[in-house]
Amino acid sequence: MAGEALRALLEHVRYEVLPAAATEEKVLAHVPRDVVITVTASPVRGLEPTLELTGRLAAHGYRVVPHVPARLLRDDVHLKEVVARLREAGVDDVFVPAGDADPPAGAYDGALPVLVRLGELGAPFARVGITGYPESHPLIHDDLTVQSMWDKRAHATYIVSNLCFDARVLGEWIARVRRRGVTLPLYVGVAGPVQRAKLLAMATKIGVGESTRFLTRHPSWFLRFAAPTGHAPERLLERAEQALTAPSSGVAGLHLFTFNQIAETERWRRAWLERLGG
Template identity: 85%
Template sequence: MHTAGLRALLHSVRYEVLPAKATEDKVLAHVPRDVVVTVTASPVKGLEPTLDLAARLASHGYRVVPHVPARLLRDDLHLKDVTGRLREAGVDDIFLPAGDADPPAGVYDGALPVLRRLSELGGPFAHVGVTGYPESHPLLHDDVTVQAMWDKREHATYLVSNLCFDPRVLGEWITRIRRRGVALPLYVGVAGPVQRAKLLAMATKIGVGESTRFLTKHASWFARFAAPGGYAPERLLIRTERALTAPSARVAGLHLFTFNQIAETERWRRALLDRLGR
């Protein structure tokens, strides 16, 4: 095992959090200022909780990356307003997925039109992330998702992969997108040390319609967490180490899905760094 490569990835992490009532306090209590914090957005709650929490965390000195799903933007005026608010708060990095809102809140049904519009506005954000799908998207063919990454490459600055629990699938996907010429730096999406019971409790708190969508879309996640021995993120990292640390993979770091188990995620990261010799 090439521990130096894994150590580097564990030092270059992003913690994805949900904009719940206690999130700000949890981040302040447990997350070092050198860890990037990304804030999700929900079709049920809309963008406001995300924008509010992003601004508050930025004021505390964190580098914050709000999620701005295209399908939650009403129109060009709304996009300009969101952009202005985030820039005023000192945010220079956003994550721009298509989003799950169905139907869309407005004129944008995917990320690419928003990316193009931001470019037309002069590129107000220094960093813009887009989604990659190691495991098949429930609605789109794999070739379509790879083509979408290619189409977005001129406007985005990095990729964030969705969750994948299969080391072979993840490694093959990284090789495939690089062979297709998608060269954007990649943050690999990894579930933190989440417990199934806590994940289920979190899912039921995010709104009836949204939690139903979450549970339906991610049923396989629960099977993984309930498997004998449970889920351990370090097992995935160690088994995928070669693919993640190869120079050709261009993996910039890890995007850790905390599911708001923020203290547990940071304790796990520090313990693993200690085991790897820092």
């Protein structure tokens, strides 16, 4: 039964991609239409590349979830423009993190005010995702991140966890969130089968300033990828299987951080589904 539950999680995946020049081509070549694609937003490049790629992928028949970081929104007019553009593209699901832009582009410095405003605008999206942090946020205390999920629960429909490489930490965090009374479905963030050289090349391409910010805030991620044994997502899934598949966990699927290694991620997923009998 546990194997069946793990297979179900692998069948309900979201692929997080970066809005780079070749992303659309890679998605079309390697990702089936039943896989949800989420498109990140860069504090350096702004929302425009995210909105453009979201529209193109949605036109190809994908269910696309754009990231709409609060700190990239200039004002209420900008928020309304973004909503109108996404609705016109047929988007009915958005992910609303606070974002890393420092300073913020406008008045929104956190996700909650944007979530509240979306409600005031008539809840234009059927699904709205918020962030969870199994491993400590570089700038926010753990108690505050869990409290934040509690505060935002009435305005969201699901949670996406940030990267975690420790099965014990992940299991304890899921249990803690549920004890707090947060019952939203959870998509667990897992790094795909990333090769260190390609990851570092990607970090270089997204810009010196953004790469520096990324490294400063997530140094443990690169240490994991740089380890002699590398990173194998299946090891984490095997160790965390009980926590991920327990009915009380409320885990709806996996959110795979592809770092734009899209073909490699889909090959890995298909191989694992075969191994699990799917």
